[in-house]
Amino acid sequence: MKLSVLSNWMLCLSVIVLTGCTSSEKAEYMTELNSNWFIQSAEQVPVTGAELSKSAYNSDSWVKGDIPATVMTILRENGEYDDLFMGDNIDRVDDTRFKQPWWYRKTFEVKNFDKQATYQLRFEGLNYKANIWLNGHQLGEAAVIEGPFSRWTFDASDYLVPGINVIAVEIIPPVKGDLTIGFVDWNPAAPDQNMGLWRGVELIKSGAVSIESPFVSAKLDENQANHAELTVTALVTNHSESPQKVTVEAFIEEIGKVAKQVELKAGESKDIAITSKDAPLLKVENAKLWWPNNLGDPYLYAMTVSTKINGQVSQEINTRFGIRQIEEYWNEQGHKGWKVNGKPLTIKGAGWVDDMFLADSEDKVRAQVEYVKHMNLNCIRLEGFWGRDKTIYDAADENGLLIMIGWSCHWEWEPYCGRPETDFMAITGKDEIERHALSYRDQVLYLRNHPSVFLWVFGSDKLPVPELEAKLNDYITTVDDSRPILAACKYQDFGTDHYNHSVVSGSTGVKMLGPYGYVPPVYWYIDTIAGGAYGFNTETGPGPQVPPVESIKKMIPADKLWPINDTWNFHCGRHQFGSLDRYLNSFNKRYGGATSLEEFAFKSQVSNYEAIRPMFEAFQSNKFEATGVIQWMLNSAWPEMFWQLYDYYLLPNGAFYGTKKACAPLNAVYNYKDKNIYWVNDYNTTHSNHSISIEVYDINSKLLFAEKVMVDMDAHNSGLAFEMPEIEGLSTAYFINLELYNESGKLIADNFYWLSTKADEMLFEETTWVYTPPKDYANLQLLNSLPEVNVNAQWTQHKDANYTYFECQLENKSDQIAFFIETAVLDKATNEVIVPVFWDDNYISIMPNETKIVTARIANELMPESVEYRIDGWNIK
Numbered sequence: 001m002k003l004s005v006l007s008n009w010m011l012c013l014s015v016i017v018l019t020g021c022t023s024s025e026k027a028e029y030m031t032e033l034n035s036n037w038f039i040q041s042a043e044q045v046p047v048t049g050a051e052l053s054k055s056a057y058n059s060d061s062w063v064k065g066d067i068p069a070t071v072m073t074i075l076r077e078n079g080e081y082d083d084l085f086m087g088d089n090i091d092r093v094d095d096t097r098f099k100q101p102w103w104y105r106k107t108f109e110v111k112n113f114d115k116q117a118t119y120q121l122r123f124e125g126l127n128y129k130a131n132i133w134l135n136g137h138q139l140g141e142a143a144v145i146e147g148p149f150s151r152w153t154f155d156a157s158d159y160l161v162p163g164i165n166v167i168a169v170e171i172i173p174p175v176k177g178d179l180t181i182g183f184v185d186w187n188p189a190a191p192d193q194n195m196g197l198w199r200g201v202e203l204i205k206s207g208a209v210s211i212e213s214p215f216v217s218a219k220l221d222e223n224q225a226n227h228a229e230l231t232v233t234a235l236v237t238n239h240s241e242s243p244q245k246v247t248v249e250a251f252i253e254e255i256g257k258v259a260k261q262v263e264l265k266a267g268e269s270k271d272i273a274i275t276s277k278d279a280p281l282l283k284v285e286n287a288k289l290w291w292p293n294n295l296g297d298p299y300l301y302a303m304t305v306s307t308k309i310n311g312q313v314s315q316e317i318n319t320r321f322g323i324r325q326i327e328e329y330w331n332e333q334g335h336k337g338w339k340v341n342g343k344p345l346t347i348k349g350a351g352w353v354d355d356m357f358l359a360d361s362e363d364k365v366r367a368q369v370e371y372v373k374h375m376n377l378n379c380i381r382l383e384g385f386w387g388r389d390k391t392i393y394d395a396a397d398e399n400g401l402l403i404m405i406g407w408s409c410h411w412e413w414e415p416y417c418g419r420p421e422t423d424f425m426a427i428t429g430k431d432e433i434e435r436h437a438l439s440y441r442d443q444v445l446y447l448r449n450h451p452s453v454f455l456w457v458f459g460s461d462k463l464p465v466p467e468l469e470a471k472l473n474d475y476i477t478t479v480d481d482s483r484p485i486l487a488a489c490k491y492q493d494f495g496t497d498h499y500n501h502s503v504v505s506g507s508t509g510v511k512m513l514g515p516y517g518y519v520p521p522v523y524w525y526i527d528t529i530a531g532g533a534y535g536f537n538t539e540t541g542p543g544p545q546v547p548p549v550e551s552i553k554k555m556i557p558a559d560k561l562w563p564i565n566d567t568w569n570f571h572c573g574r575h576q577f578g579s580l581d582r583y584l585n586s587f588n589k590r591y592g593g594a595t596s597l598e599e600f601a602f603k604s605q606v607s608n609y610e611a612i613r614p615m616f617e618a619f620q621s622n623k624f625e626a627t628g629v630i631q632w633m634l635n636s637a638w639p640e641m642f643w644q645l646y647d648y649y650l651l652p653n654g655a656f657y658g659t660k661k662a663c664a665p666l667n668a669v670y671n672y673k674d675k676n677i678y679w680v681n682d683y684n685t686t687h688s689n690h691s692i693s694i695e696v697y698d699i700n701s702k703l704l705f706a707e708k709v710m711v712d713m714d715a716h717n718s719g720l721a722f723e724m725p726e727i728e729g730l731s732t733a734y735f736i737n738l739e740l741y742n743e744s745g746k747l748i749a750d751n752f753y754w755l756s757t758k759a760d761e762m763l764f765e766e767t768t769w770v771y772t773p774p775k776d777y778a779n780l781q782l783l784n785s786l787p788e789v790n791v792n793a794q795w796t797q798h799k800d801a802n803y804t805y806f807e808c809q810l811e812n813k814s815d816q817i818a819f820f821i822e823t824a825v826l827d828k829a830t831n832e833v834i835v836p837v838f839w840d841d842n843y844i845s846i847m848p849n850e851t852k853i854v855t856a857r858i859a860n861e862l863m864p865e866s867v868e869y870r871i872d873g874w875n876i877k
Contacts, residue, residue, distance in 0.1 A: 182410025290322025322451030347628025349379025406457025
């Protein structure tokens with residue numbers, strides 16, 4: 001067989017070209033081979049790959065589907081395994097048929113076949129092993145083709161024919177002990193273990209010299225941050241049997257054309273860098289920088305990169321890049337933080353997970369990324385190399401969201417990876433270390449041109465063994481030295497003297513000490529030993545986020561809806577997180593027990609909001625001792641009750657709007673520890689002559705205290721705005737309403753709190769990695785005595801080319817607070833909330849005799865023939 005070989009830093013696995021490309025590439029030189037595949041269980045296929053990969057074989061009776069798709073995804077799309085997410089149906093799936101190989105087969109036509117061209121066949125990702133055939137010839141065998149994050153590229157020039165061609169891929173599923181794609185205690189595992197072609201397949205055509213993985217890195221001037229020195233890098237391969245003089249050329253819109261001539265040996269492949277020494281144009285004055293959300297425009301430049309031989313284009317790629325610089329720093333307390341374009345920022349993020357069958361549509365991925373931006377977050381953590389294509393990375397680039405990315409803790413714990421546990425990740429042994437280091441580099445090459453990716457992470461809970469860490473450092477910095485590297489997301493195992501102090505890189509500088517279960521609002525301000533607001537907390541959160549009732553009914557059978565039972569628990573997490581018990585214990589004591597499903601679901605949104613908001617606010621108002629926090633999690637791989645700011649069906653919950661409120665770039669917040677009022681400014685500019693209105697109401701909506709204070713809000717900082725006095729006449733449950741006005745007197749942020757004179761108390765001496773148990777509870781049960789009020793809602797709507805916009809004017813003419821009002825737009829035919837939906841605010845409270853306006857937008861293609869409107873609230877008639 002004829003296979004391309006990368007020299008220099010290929011080292012081993014010489015049968016495979018490990019290559020990378022960027023997204024948004026034009027298709028002239030690349031053809032996606034993702035449609036019209038057929039799959040079949042190997043036990044139903046009596047012939048070999050050589051026969052299957054010939055046009056004479058007829059696979060029309062097989063199951064048809066498009067890729068990227070796992071075996072089970074294609075089967076589900078063909079009508080098998082209906083209603084898997086209802087109750088415990090997924091636990092009833094017989095997985096016997098997935099413990100053996102499956103075949104993927106595709107016929108495709110090559111038009112205008114060029115005998116002088118180089119044709120490469122690239123598999124972006126498969127799971128777990130494979131034998132690969134093309135037109136009767138075996139390109140790759142399972143002894144080599146192993147691992148979900150390797151990318152496999154074959155020189156197919158000698159095997160392609162004009163007209164019809166056939167690919168046959170035998171996918172061999174992972175077995176216990178294989179380091180496969182993994183979900184941990186977040187949700188059940190897919191019955192097929194995600195076997196299949198989970199990323200796409202491409203046919204790449206070029207001349208003698210191909211170009212891949214174009215990448216632009218930037219070094220900013222310390223004195224003038226918008227002056228940037230760029231380096232354009234691309235992986236260039238000479239596929240011919242003779243040396244080639246090659247011109248690598250890049251045309252950057254708004255900057256110009258740069259080029260460099262190099263000579264490549266026969267079969268040689270290497271990164272070619274064009275620097276400002278080669279092309280002075282790469283010293284860019286007044287560069288348009290790429291900024292994270294709320295700090296500026298995430299500007300993207302368009303670029304065309306090509307290789308030319310004797311003036312003729314051999315291959316060309318169109319792509320985009322952002323000019324930005326990432327740096328890490330250490331604060332005075334010894335915690336790690338990050339700067340973008342020379343400016344420190346507080347990381348505000350959440351943990352992403354793909355659909356459990358890796359079947360997210362592009363539209364669903366983009367909607368979720370837009371949700372992240374809408375919540376004022378600036379970061380997504382991927383515990384794993386998620387995404388069946390580059391949609392999430394493209395969308396993050398466009399929306400100014402940082403991505404931290406690396407291997408999952410699935411490879412660190414015996415119940416998941418099936419390997420004995422040690423103090424290190426389970427990748428051991430010379431050959432395995434080499435294979436996984438190469439696969440990580442594959443992912444770096446695949447993603448390095450995305451400005452959103454700001455951090456390469458090796459381990460989650462554990463470090464890689466020193467030999468692997470050293471090799472990863474070497475392999476990664478060879479192809480990308482522009483980003484920081486984090487060896488693991490944890491420094492200390494809670495309650496032990498084991499520290500993730502690497503002999504290669506030292507302290508990780510970050511923490512992962514919990515909690516993952518419910519804790520009350522004050523926890524984030526007073527904890528100093530675990531998850532509280534100091535350092536960078538790489539994953540944490542206040543536990544369950546029960547979804548609204550509409551989504552509960554989609555996963556719990558009608559006869560199991562109430563009271564809470566084992567079927568509910570099945571839709572929680574796993575192991576330590578397999579029930580709502582800890583949450584319910586606090587919920588019932590703080591709010592009072594619910595007597596119906598509807599009451600519990602709605603009150604849970606109140607609890608979700610109240611629990612998540614102070615986590616982000618504590619980190620926000622404690623800059624720079626606190627450098628960042630990642631909510632565990634952002635979304636869910638299937639319908640569940642745990643760890644989600646919106647649910648599997650894209651319906652936001654109370655935590656969604658609590659997060660949005662807490663992460664507002666300019667804000668006034670209540671500190672649950674000292675009971676004072678603070679200001680927060682995320683922007684890189686100072687905001688002076690602002691004012692904060694502070695109002696305190698008792699449970700009867702009587703105004704007990706009112707004050708207005710002036711504040712100057714320094715750039716990217718936080719500070720004390722007002723020391724609250726002792727207030728007489730407070731009821732056990734009471735309210736604080738904060739409003740922030742700019743220098744012109746315009747309201748720019750508000751924040752409404754329901755509080756108790758009875759404090760939540762914590763048993764810190766009993767803290768575990770799961771959570772800190774409560775000693776005593778705040779008493780908010782007087783909320784149940786709020787009198788009912790009438791709120792008048794007036795709705796209007798209009799549309800433009802892309803969206804329909806809704807405005808809801810809510811008027812409270814009573815002398816009572818209208819508490820926690822939800823607004824919703826429903827499909828009249830189904831009576832379901834239309835999602836994704838982007839409200840500027842929701843779950844709001846309205847003061848006596850006050851009117852508020854909230855607005856929403858919904859994409860026009862999602863709009864039904866007619867809609868209905870709904871408002872609901874704690875004490876709405």
